[in-house]
Amino acid sequence: MAAEPAYFVASDSETSGEEKSSFPIKDVAIGIDLGTSQCSVAFWNGSQLELIRNTRNQKLLRSFVTFKNETPSGGVSNQLAHEYEMLTGATIFNMKRLVGRLDTDPVVHASKNLPFLVQSLNIGVRPFIAALVNNMWRSTTPEEVLAIFLVELRALAEVHLKRPVTNVVLTIPVSFSRFQLSRIERACAMAGLHVLRLMPEPTAVALLYAQQQQQISQESTGGGNEKNALIFNMGAGYCDVAVTATAGGVSQIKALAGATIGGEDILQNMMHHLVPDMDNLFSSHGIEEIRTFGLLRVATQDAIHKLSFQESVQIDVDLGNGTKICKILDRNEFELVNLKVFEKCESLVWRCLHDAKVELEDLDDVILVGGCSYIPKIRSIVTSICKKDIYPGMNPMEAAVRGAALEGAVASGINDPSGSLDLLTIQATPLSIGIRADGISFIPVVHQNTAIPTRREVFFTTVHDNQTEALIIVYEGDEKVAEMNHLLGYFKITGIPPAPKGVPEITVCMDIDASNVLRVFAGIVMPGAQQPAGPFMEVRMPTVDDGHGWCAEALEKNYGTSKDLVTLQRKIQQ
Amino acid sequence: MLGTIVRPSGAFLGTIPEGFRSEGKMPCAAVRMPGRSTIKAAVAEAEAEAFTPPSAMETGRKPMNLYEVLRVKKSASQSEIKSAYRSLAKIYHPDVAVVAKHPEESFGGCDFIEIHKAYSTLSDPAARAIYDLTLSIGSERRRPLAGVYNNNSSSGGFRRHSGFYTSRRWETDQCW
Numbered sequence: 171m172a173a174e175p176a177y178f179v180a181s182d183s184e185t186s187g188e189e190k191s192s193f194p195i196k197d198v199a200i201g202i203d204l205g206t207s208q209c210s211v212a213f214w215n216g217s218q219l220e221l222i223r224n225t226r227n228q229k230l231l232r233s234f235v236t237f238k239n240e241t242p243s244g245g246v247s248n249q250l251a252h253e254y255e256m257l258t259g260a261t262i263f264n265m266k267r268l269v270g271r272l273d274t275d276p277v278v279h280a281s282k283n284l285p286f287l288v289q290s291l292n293i294g295v296r297p298f299i300a301a302l303v304n305n306m307w308r309s310t311t312p313e314e315v316l317a318i319f320l321v322e323l324r325a326l327a328e329v330h331l332k333r334p335v336t337n338v339v340l341t342i343p344v345s346f347s348r349f350q351l352s353r354i355e356r357a358c359a360m361a362g363l364h365v366l367r368l369m370p371e372p373t374a375v376a377l378l379y380a381q382q383q384q385q386i387s388q389e390s391t392g393g394g395n396e397k398n399a400l401i402f403n404m405g406a407g408y409c410d411v412a413v414t415a416t417a418g419g420v421s422q423i424k425a426l427a428g429a430t431i432g433g434e435d436i437l438q439n440m441m442h443h444l445v446p447d448m449d450n451l452f453s454s455h456g457i458e459e460i461r462t463f464g465l466l467r468v469a470t471q472d473a474i475h476k477l478s479f480q481e482s483v484q485i486d487v488d489l490g491n492g493t494k495i496c497k498i499l500d501r502n503e504f505e506l507v508n509l510k511v512f513e514k515c516e517s518l519v520w521r522c523l524h525d526a527k528v529e530l531e532d533l534d535d536v537i538l539v540g541g542c543s544y545i546p547k548i549r550s551i552v553t554s555i556c557k558k559d560i561y562p563g564m565n566p567m568e569a570a571v572r573g574a575a576l577e578g579a580v581a582s583g584i585n586d587p588s589g590s591l592d593l594l595t596i597q598a599t600p601l602s603i604g605i606r607a608d609g610i611s612f613i614p615v616v617h618q619n620t621a622i623p624t625r626r627e628v629f630f631t632t633v634h635d636n637q638t639e640a641l642i643i644v645y646e647g648d649e650k651v652a653e654m655n656h657l658l659g660y661f662k663i664t665g666i667p668p669a670p671k672g673v674p675e676i677t678v679c680m681d682i683d684a685s686n687v688l689r690v691f692a693g694i695v696m697p698g699a700q701q702p703a704g705p706f707m708e709v710r711m712p713t714v715d716d717g718h719g720w721c722a723e724a725l726e727k728n729y730g731t732s733k734d735l736v737t738l739q740r741k742i743q744q
Numbered sequence: 745m746l747g748t749i750v751r752p753s754g755a756f757l758g759t760i761p762e763g764f765r766s767e768g769k770m771p772c773a774a775v776r777m778p779g780r781s782t783i784k785a786a787v788a789e790a791e792a793e794a795f796t797p798p799s800a801m802e803t804g805r806k807p808m809n810l811y812e813v814l815r816v817k818k819s820a821s822q823s824e825i826k827s828a829y830r831s832l833a834k835i836y837h838p839d840v841a842v843v844a845k846h847p848e849e850s851f852g853g854c855d856f857i858e859i860h861k862a863y864s865t866l867s868d869p870a871a872r873a874i875y876d877l878t879l880s881i882g883s884e885r886r887r888p889l890a891g892v893y894n895n896n897s898s899s900g901g902f903r904r905h906s907g908f909y910t911s912r913r914w915e916t917d918q919c920w
Contacts, residue, residue: 396826417826417830594839596837621860623857624860683838684837684838
């Protein structure tokens with residue numbers, strides 16, 4: 171994909187010493203931290219990690235795309251004259267909160283008072299998203315917006331590295347479903363990028379931590395002195411927690427926990443607190459309302475930032491529609507309004523520690539990263555649970571992208587004579603993957619926090635006499651009721667030999683490889699038979715497409731329980 | 745985790761597509777790992793101390809037990825087990841072993857799964873104790889013990905993943 175002329179700026183205004191980027195590295199994957207509000211790009215320059223700056227010498231680039239006339243432009247090349255410019259309706263942002271979500275999703279509903287248009291019909295399809303261009307709502311999709319932004323990032327990297335860039339390692343939230351990951355991959359493909367790895371954000375930080383620890387203790391390669399670290403990452407859109415065990419440059423992810431909760435929720439809460447009938451006020455999305463909204467949003471955001479460094483803040487804003495907000499806001503009030511957000515953070519930390527089976531006294535380091543890690547309440551929550559001071563060696567805004575670039579170099583097979591790339595992350599599955607069986611239950615085949623690559627198998631059997639077909643409906647999540655989880659796909663196995671119910675053995679096996687590709691296998695074995703009854707099925711998941719909110723319902727309506735399965739109890743007992 | 749291992753009957757042998765089973769693919773000597781000399785040295789050490797000669801694996805024979813998979817002595821301490829696991833992971837994990845170029849040889853993943861299975865049993869003192877017991881029983885049937893183990897697991901028998909397998913492979917074990 172050719173870069174637009176605008177990108178052919180000779181070089182960065184800042185010249186970072188000698189031309190390290192001309193180092194003969196081919197196809198080394200770059201790292202991209204695709205944040206809800208900010209993005210950054212880093213790469214391994216042959217000896218160390220380096221963040222790429224744009225022509226304005228910025229390392230952190232605002233994630234947005236403005237639609238003007240015919241050519242959309244993103245936050246990489248486009249400089250906002252003022253924050254308000256982002257809030258005119260012409261600019262789409264918060265893509266990462268919207269990508270791969272259905273219009274029934276509460277996160278989509280919470281996005282309705284953003285300045286651009288987010289419409290939902292509440293029927294389980296993709297929401298309608300549009301930008302205001304020449305006083306018209308022009309439709310787009312989160313994938314398209316991400317792709318436009320990624321094209322700019324790619325062009326920036328290519329100019330800087332003076333070589334084509336195709337391979338990338340992207341960081342993603344822990345709570346993303348595989349369907350959402352497939353949307354991110356699609357956006358990358360649209361931008362001409364090949365995704366080498368999608369790394370949950372805290373695991374990228376864990377890899378960087380592993381490298382730091384390895385440099386500290388070079389003496390041991392296998393390392394009996396294992397270090398446990400808790401990594402808490404909270405940005406504008408998502409909160410992620412990971413517990414990692416590190417020694418000898420190997421970072422093993424013991425547990426992951428995440429939720430769609432972040433700075434955006436805090437901002438929305440505060441805006442609702444300041445203007446209680448905000449939703450009604452902005453529902454019509456007229457030009458005036460968008461302007462008013464922009465004023466409120468900027469003032470609130472500013473106040474929240476200030477509260478990280480001072481006890482109270484004066485908010486003084488004229489919304490222009492006869493409403494004036496004049497208020498002193500202190501930390502207590504701020505923490506009370508966002509009580510639920512903070513409680514959620516707390517529960518994520520506890521859950522992750524519990525799932526990792528790591529006792530508090532065995533925790534060596536506590537790492538806080540992400541924009542929200544500056545909020546005093548967040549810091550006090552994490553430190554008081556872990557009873558530890560915050561690890562000082564991590565830049566909260568750069569750790570994730572550096573980790574991603576490190577993984578990019580490692581996964582591209584780069585070696586470093588000093589051994590500083592002698593690293594490995596053993597990833598874990600953030601969510602369980604299983605099928606619907608035993609009525610409406612979700613039966614996990616691969617459990618949460620299983621080391622990747624992995625392969626697991628569970629046996630099922632028929633619920634009806636002479637049942638010849640069975641539906642394998644694959645879900646991802648941790649809810650007991652199948653439908654509460656993310657649907658990944660479904661397929662039918664046919665040709666079950668006639669037999670009383672409970673006799674045929676239907677095996678469902680799930681395989682996740684190191685690049686996190688999920689394959690589901692299923693087949694039929696009759697007890698005593700040497701060969702399976704017919705060929706196995708192999709399905710790469712997810713197979714669902716947009717509008718999949720309907721699928722489960724349609725399957726239920728059309729087939730009822732006629733093709734159901736139950737777990738094979740006698741196999742469990744043994 | 746026991747998926748392919750606790751395969752309950754011999755009937756299942758051969759039903760799973762090629763590349764799907766994890767047995768017997770330990771390309772030990774053939775690891776492509778340019779420049780990772782430090783790790784090689786570490787493994788060489790581990791092999792020298794191994795419970796059984798490493799040649800058993802290099803000749804393609806299946807490891808007899810979990811200790812052989814991790815190439816540690818039966819008396820290995822927890823930190824030795826962790827250390828061995830890490831060293832092996834750095835060789836057999838697909839991220840380092842395959843270098844993303846030989847998809848047809850990507851059995852590296854399978855090897856790592858074996859190693860991880862061995863590690864998850866041996867690094868859990870309770871599971872390791874039960875496993876050691878099954879080893880000492882030797883060629884006798886291990887099913888009752890498997891039952892004991894499953895009853896100990898947290899969620900109604902379904903969480904079989906942190907289990908273990910014994911000196912005989914379930915695939916060839918006709919007892920079930």
